[in-house]
Amino acid sequence: GDSVTQMEGPVTLSEEAFLTINCTYTATGYPSLFWYVQYPGEGLQLLLKATKADDKGSNKGFEATYRKETTSFHLEKGSVQVSDSAVYFCALSPSGSARQLTFGSGTQLTVLP
Amino acid sequence: KAGVTQTPRYLIKTRGQQVTLSCSPISGHRSVSWYQQTPGQGLQFLFEYFSETQRNKGNFPGRFSGRQFSNSRSEMNVSTLELGDSALYLCASSLGARTNTGELFFGEGSRLTVL
Numbered sequence: 001g002d003s004v005t006q007m008e009g010p011v012t013l014s015e016e017a018f019l020t021i022n023c024t025y026t027a028t029g030y031p032s033l034f035w036y037v038q039y040p041g042e043g044l045q046l047l048l049k050a051t052k053a054d055d056k057g058s059n060k061g062f063e064a065t066y067r068k069e070t071t072s073f074h075l076e077k078g079s080v081q082v083s084d085s086a087v088y089f090c091a092l093s094p095s096g097s098a099r100q101l102t103f104g105s106g107t108q109l110t111v112l113p
Numbered sequence: 114k115a116g117v118t119q120t121p122r123y124l125i126k127t128r129g130q131q132v133t134l135s136c137s138p139i140s141g142h143r144s145v146s147w148y149q150q151t152p153g154q155g156l157q158f159l160f161e162y163f164s165e166t167q168r169n170k171g172n173f174p175g176r177f178s179g180r181q182f183s184n185s186r187s188e189m190n191v192s193t194l195e196l197g198d199s200a201l202y203l204c205a206s207s208l209g210a211r212t213n214t215g216e217l218f219f220g221e222g223s224r225l226t227v228l
Contacts, residue, residue, distance in 0.1 A: 042221055100171075101158065103157075
């Protein structure tokens with residue numbers, strides 16, 4: 001079945017450091033890929049998405065590129081802020097079905113001032 | 114526009130009891146999905162409802178059930194609670210079109226503790 005493997009956490013960075021959170025997936029066909037973020041005490045929010053190979057999703061300074069050849073969707077940000085501290089989830093949905101998501105295990109990010 | 118509303122936010126039950134959780138989707142959204150979040154298993158898909166019909170179901174025992182009403186509000190029920198059912202239950206809504214590759218909008222969740 002479909003699966004998502006995410007970089008183990010927790011990750012601790014200093015403010016303005018470069019962030020990479022690795023995500024690889026296993027799926028048939030052409031899934032859509034997502035990054036969701038969960039702030040303390042809140043539900044998940046969509047951070048960015050990509051629906052086909054070579055698409056780049058971007059939002060709030062975060063970027064991720066859908067790489068079908070390496071089945072990856074790594075999350076990057078050039079300069080993190082304290083307010084980026086949260087748990088980040090990589091997820092996929094099967095082709096044509098956006099409502100049943102398979103999530104990675106989540107990566108806790110802490111940014112120190 | 115109001116977001117996804119889940120009630121109750123917190124509840125404590127004992128083993129063997131049952132529980133009902135409620136979810137009100139964003140106005141106009143016809144699809145409601147439920148997820149279980151635990152430290153050990155992470156986020157797992159429970160089921161999805163669209164126009165009062167269950168459209169997808171995850172790999173959970175029959176003790177977990179749900180329904181959707183004509184106004185798109187949804188409830189999920191867990192019967193004969195077990196300690197392992199302690200979790201954050203998240204509801205998510207979307208427009209629901211089959212070709213929709215857009216986002217799910219999540220509520221803040223209902224945290225269930227089973228003693």
